[in-house]
Amino acid sequence: MKHNSLNETAYDIIREKILRGEYEPGSRLREDLLAEEISMSRTPVREAINRLVADGLIINRARKGVYLIQPEDHEIEDYIDIRCSLEKLSVEKCIAHISPEQKELIHSNLQKFKAALEQGDFETCNTLDADFHMAIARIANNQKLLELLKEFSTFFQLARKTEKRKQPREKNEQTYKEHSRIVEAILASDVDAACKAMAANIDTMRTNLHQNSR
Numbered sequence: 001m002k003h004n005s006l007n008e009t010a011y012d013i014i015r016e017k018i019l020r021g022e023y024e025p026g027s028r029l030r031e032d033l034l035a036e037e038i039s040m041s042r043t044p045v046r047e048a049i050n051r052l053v054a055d056g057l058i059i060n061r062a063r064k065g066v067y068l069i070q071p072e073d074h075e076i077e078d079y080i081d082i083r084c085s086l087e088k089l090s091v092e093k094c095i096a097h098i099s100p101e102q103k104e105l106i107h108s109n110l111q112k113f114k115a116a117l118e119q120g121d122f123e124t125c126n127t128l129d130a131d132f133h134m135a136i137a138r139i140a141n142n143q144k145l146l147e148l149l150k151e152f153s154t155f156f157q158l159a160r161k162t163e164k165r166k167q168p169r170e171k172n173e174q175t176y177k178e179h180s181r182i183v184e185a186i187l188a189s190d191v192d193a194a195c196k197a198m199a200a201n202i203d204t205m206r207t208n209l210h211q212n213s214r
Contacts, residue, residue, distance in 0.1 A: 007044045010038065010047065018158060019154075025070035026067060028065050029068060056151070077206070079156075079159075080205065080209075084199055086145065087198050088198055089140075090140045090198075092140075092191050093139075093142055094139045095186055095194060096140075098186065106136065106183055107183060110132070110176075112128055113129070116128060117173065122172055125168075125175070129179075132179055133153070136186075156205070171208060174204060175201070175204070181197040
């Protein structure tokens, strides 16, 4: 059985804390306090911070320290424009390569999302939302596309926390409806409908994030 290194463990713990919303966007993260908080030495925490900087979740400001990201409107717009194009390509390639077993996989994700929504477990909804998009990307069978979407995945998982902070039930209900349309189009091998449904899903996030930033 493989055991994670201290560096890997520190990275996983701090990343999970960020994605759970334990730190306010834009807040300073101190290496010494993080080390104390997770009961580890500063060395693995420092390595974890470096990885989180590379992930785009943390910004290292020279002579000022490290801070959790707080994207400006124009940055959100840039990220979403690129992601929308990648996601439409992803769903198109997914339809071209999907197997019956993989169709069951994305349908299962949808059912799990519905169950979490009914239970009011919005943290799980957030995770399943990210998993849904990455599952489609893996089925697309394009390694470079998958790598690019992985680079965006962590940023958008954090963004979903901000996006759905207000009215989480209503917004996750909307996500479920949009994912249902995407799945329906994939199962019908309807590329045009799938691309439109995916674009609508990304545009909902765009609208919600801009509203929350005001």
